[in-house]
Amino acid sequence: MTTTPERTTPDLTWLDDVTMTELERNPYPVYERLRAEAPLAFVPVLGAYVASTPEVCREVATSPSFEAVITPAGGRTFGHPAIIGVNGEIHDDLRSMVEPALQPVEVDRYVDELVRPIARQLLEQFEDDGRAELVAQFCEPVSVRSLGNLLGLEDVPNDTLRDWFARLNRSFTNAAVDENGEFANPEGFEDGDRAKAEIQAVVDPLIEKWTKEPGDSAISHWLHDGMPEGQTRDRDYIYPTIYVYLLGAMQEPGHGIASTLVGLFSRPEQLEEVVDDPTLVPRAVSEGMRWTSPIWSATARITKEPVTLAGVDLPAGTPVMLSYGSANHDTGDYDAPSTYDLHRPPLPHLAFGAGNHACAGIYYANHVMRIALEELFEAIPNLERDTSEDVEFWGWGFRGPTSLHATWEV
Amino acid sequence: MPAIRGADREVECPSDTPVLRSLLRAGVWLPNSCNQGTCGTCKVRVLSGEVDHADAPLDTLGAEERAAGLALACQARPCSDLVVEPHGAPGDAGRLTHPLRDVVGTVTLVEEIARDTRRVLLALDEPLAFDPGQYVELSVPGCGSRRQYSLANTADEDTVLELHVRRVEGGLATDRWLCRTLAVGEEVEVSGPLGDFVLPSEEDDDGGPMAMIGGGTGLAPLVGLARTALARHPERELRLYHGVRGEADLYDVDRLRALGDDHPGFTFVPVLSDEQVDGVRHGFPTDAFTEDVPKARGWSGWLCGPPPMVEAGVAAFKRRRMAPRMIHREKFTPADAAGTSTPAPHVTQEEVA
Ligand code: HEM
Ligand code: FES
Numbered sequence A: 001m002t003t004t005p006e007r008t009t010p011d012l013t014w015l016d017d018v019t020m021t022e023l024e025r026n027p028y029p030v031y032e033r034l035r036a037e038a039p040l041a042f043v044p045v046l047g048a049y050v051a052s053t054p055e056v057c058r059e060v061a062t063s064p065s066f067e068a069v070i071t072p073a074g075g076r077t078f079g080h081p082a083i084i085g086v087n088g089e090i091h092d093d094l095r096s097m098v099e100p101a102l103q104p105v106e107v108d109r110y111v112d113e114l115v116r117p118i119a120r121q122l123l124e125q126f127e128d129d130g131r132a133e134l135v136a137q138f139c140e141p142v143s144v145r146s147l148g149n150l151l152g153l154e155d156v157p158n159d160t161l162r163d164w165f166a167r168l169n170r171s172f173t174n175a176a177v178d179e180n181g182e183f184a185n186p187e188g189f190e191d192g193d194r195a196k197a198e199i200q201a202v203v204d205p206l207i208e209k210w211t212k213e214p215g216d217s218a219i220s221h222w223l224h225d226g227m228p229e230g231q232t233r234d235r236d237y238i239y240p241t242i243y244v245y246l247l248g249a250m251q252e253p254g255h256g257i258a259s260t261l262v263g264l265f266s267r268p269e270q271l272e273e274v275v276d277d278p279t280l281v282p283r284a285v286s287e288g289m290r291w292t293s294p295i296w297s298a299t300a301r302i303t304k305e306p307v308t309l310a311g312v313d314l315p316a317g318t319p320v321m322l323s324y325g326s327a328n329h330d331t332g333d334y335d336a337p338s339t340y341d342l343h344r345p346p347l348p349h350l351a352f353g354a355g356n357h358a359c360a361g362i363y364y365a366n367h368v369m370r371i372a373l374e375e376l377f378e379a380i381p382n383l384e385r386d387t388s389e390d391v392e393f394w395g396w397g398f399r400g401p402t403s404l405h406a407t408w409e410v
Numbered sequence B: 001m002p003a004i005r006g007a008d009r010e011v012e013c014p015s016d017t018p019v020l021r022s023l024l025r026a027g028v029w030l031p032n033s034c035n036q037g038t039c040g041t042c043k044v045r046v047l048s049g050e051v052d053h054a055d056a057p058l059d060t061l062g063a064e065e066r067a068a069g070l071a072l073a074c075q076a077r078p079c080s081d082l083v084v085e086p087h088g089a090p091g092d093a094g095r096l097t098h099p100l101r102d103v104v105g106t107v108t109l110v111e112e113i114a115r116d117t118r119r120v121l122l123a124l125d126e127p128l129a130f131d132p133g134q135y136v137e138l139s140v141p142g143c144g145s146r147r148q149y150s151l152a153n154t155a156d157e158d159t160v161l162e163l164h165v166r167r168v169e170g171g172l173a174t175d176r177w178l179c180r181t182l183a184v185g186e187e188v189e190v191s192g193p194l195g196d197f198v199l200p201s202e203e204d205d206d207g208g209p210m211a212m213i214g215g216g217t218g219l220a221p222l223v224g225l226a227r228t229a230l231a232r233h234p235e236r237e238l239r240l241y242h243g244v245r246g247e248a249d250l251y252d253v254d255r256l257r258a259l260g261d262d263h264p265g266f267t268f269v270p271v272l273s274d275e276q277v278d279g280v281r282h283g284f285p286t287d288a289f290t291e292d293v294p295k296a297r298g299w300s301g302w303l304c305g306p307p308p309m310v311e312a313g314v315a316a317f318k319r320r321r322m323a324p325r326m327i328h329r330e331k332f333t334p335a336d337a338a339g340t341s342t343p344a345p346h347v348t349q350e351e352v353a
Helices: A013-017 A020-025 A028-037 A054-062 A072-078 A088-098 A104-126 A134-151 A158-172 A186-212 A218-224 A235-265 A268-276 A278-291 A362-379 B019-025 B063-067 B174-178 B216-232 B253-262 B285-292 B307-319
Strands: A040-043 A048-051 A066-069 A131-133 A299-303 A307-309 A312-314 A319-322 A405-407 B003-006 B009-012 B043-048 B070-072 B082-086 B101-114 B117-124 B135-139 B146-150 B160-166 B187-194 B210-215 B238-244 B266-272 B300-304 B332-334 B341-343
Touching: A013 A040, A028 A040, A048 A054, A054 A307, A054 A319, A072 A158, A072 A186, A072 A235, A088 A218, A088 A235, A104 A134, A104 A362, A131 A134, A134 A158, A134 A218, A134 A235, A134 A362, A158 A186, A158 A235, A186 A218, A186 A235, A218 A235, A235 A268, A235 A278, A235 A362, A268 A278, A268 A362, A278 A362, B003 B019, B009 B019, B063 B070, B101 B160, B117 B187, B146 B160, B146 B216, B160 B174, B160 B216, B210 B216, B210 B285, B210 B307, B216 B238, B216 B253, B216 B300, B238 B285, B253 B266, B266 B285, B285 B307, B300 B307
Parallel strands: A048 A319, B003 B082, B210 B238, B210 B300, B238 B266
Antiparallel strands: A040 A048, A066 A299, A131 A405, A299 A319, A307 A312, B003 B009, B043 B070, B043 B082, B101 B117, B101 B187, B117 B160, B135 B146, B135 B187, B332 B341
8 A cells, every 4th residue: 555545624515505494304415425424514504513423423412522502593592591501500400400300200100190181182182083184183282281281381272382382493493604604594583582472471470470389380390499498590590491391392292203103104014013012102202213303403512622523623612513313314323214114223312312411301201202102093093194195394403294194984 | 141031032141231232232122212321211120130220320210119129221230140121011920810720621522513613521620710711722642732722611610611623624633633533531631721812800891892703713712701791791782703604614603692682782793704695794704893883992802713814803993993902812922023923822723733
């Protein structure tokens, strides 16, 4: 051998042409190329580095040289201190605030009684119709009603909660920046601002009530738990994390249920197996999360010191976006990753993130999705996809089917 | 190296490797999500053996749970051979059941009841406890083979076992023995009871409507199940379908019709697939069910017969929206995680030897 190849920088000029619209329609082709050519790469339209493989995502999410940071559009939407973007004592305090209700021991105590009646009641409304649009009639309502009741928002209708997460989502993922790093569509945040004003109009009076008379709701506990007698956490301190919940925690179990169903519909024999044996539901959900990860690319970390990773030198203070939805399609870990397969070798996936900012709601969310699907298959074991309607997935930050039409014999 | 048994597979597990990893590597699935001990999805119950909980946080796995034998599979390292099962997965582990016994039965009746079909009664020296719908194994004399036959009895008929036997051309047990040489007075070695084709416990049986479909001598266990179900709830709706080829294959028609005299909710429906006979339904019993019952939500179903009939029955029940967990049939046990299945011994038919 006569030449030793230099460390060559791959030619990534093709990334200059990538648009937000393209990523939201279908991020997979761009990320497939990133995984092959540059698992850690600067993506101009996002104005940030992107980690696209399992190895690099895991390293960024768990390395002590990195800490959490919220994406610019996320920060513009949620404000400070949102649990996903803070570190040290504030993060510890916010985790200690949200975790008690999400602890496995605690979830086991309430989750069945919370979710099963909600799923049943929704099914009763359409099970004899022989057709339904499952995203709007089942997946999203199970998700928002369950968490809404847990949080203490019993009086907020399903459709309002669905509307809130959709508008916060569009604001949070309004990520495009121009060549100066400024938001390319600043007007894209305005509707999110209006949604937050509506949220405050509903939640402020509840906070006032729970401040005086502590209740059993999660938000009431957030106000009081761990605080000295007679003191509560300030509402401005908890609102950013309330928005984290009203977006991700409200939306994602619905995405997860719907994606799992689309995956199963693509494998009718596997759908049949799961319908016949409900103990397979958790496995079906796990593969659904891998196949179309609901939080596809929404969180980030930032270097605390200069770091060299995947052949890239990152100065201190460089944000890196975690594209877990891409990592879960890595061919190093998964054969034919874009195929839904209940029986693929069951490797751990990254759909719930990693490190000390990994999802706090894993156990709860998995049970919500499981119970919803158990009840759906129990009520409608002859469920079929309505093939006269297309299924379209949308989203880069958060991803799932926009609608899912089903039919069955009644 | 310690071995772990989970999901009926034995897996070698290095003692420095979390139990979950070893199982997953061997293709044995356990629910898991975070793999860092924080979400609790991977909880298992350690049925035997010792684990080191390693870094499992107390928040995820409390001291009480540890004391109760739970572990986080993603954290726990084996200190010895282990048997584990997923926590919270529905399963009958630990359910009390009638002990399996070896008894001797004396043939008291051999009766031709239909084409190539005999009823055999075996008197036992002492009663055998079983649940209606279960089966026994008979030792075929002189060859060491065993064959399974369902009991047509109710639980209180525990001293004389009733079996329905259909002759299989060239069959080791039926053609050479049960349907040929078997005679009153002969002693037969019997093991049982076996199987889980049974009714819910009496407390859990709310008297809901039931559909039962038997093909050929697959009728046998349904005779025990139907009589038991009606004794528990005399008014309940119960539709029993018996599918056979021709009129000559039907048996016990009067006996079953008579059940309807005391039980207005009971209907017996014989169905002939190969013959058109006035006053008898024609076709497949599973189709007869879908014709008769527009909606089976809230019903439970029992299927016994040749595998294609059982599969057709499952489809028919689901088409009428019977909940899959309410559908009872021959169980197929997964042989390995690749998803292939091997059929459990079929209790009403015999393989040709
Ligand atoms: C299928 C549904 C869900 C999925 C796929 C999901 C996924 C995720 C992901 C990928 C993250 C970021 C992890 C990282 O940056 O490494 C996250 C964060 C988080 N999730 Fe979830 N999540 C789901 C449901 C929920 C629910 C229902 C709740 C609450 C009830 C919840 C609470 C949280 C919290 C509090 C965080 C922030 C954790 C932190 O920054 O410390 N999630 N989730
Ligand atoms: S997989 Fe989350 S605790 Fe083990």
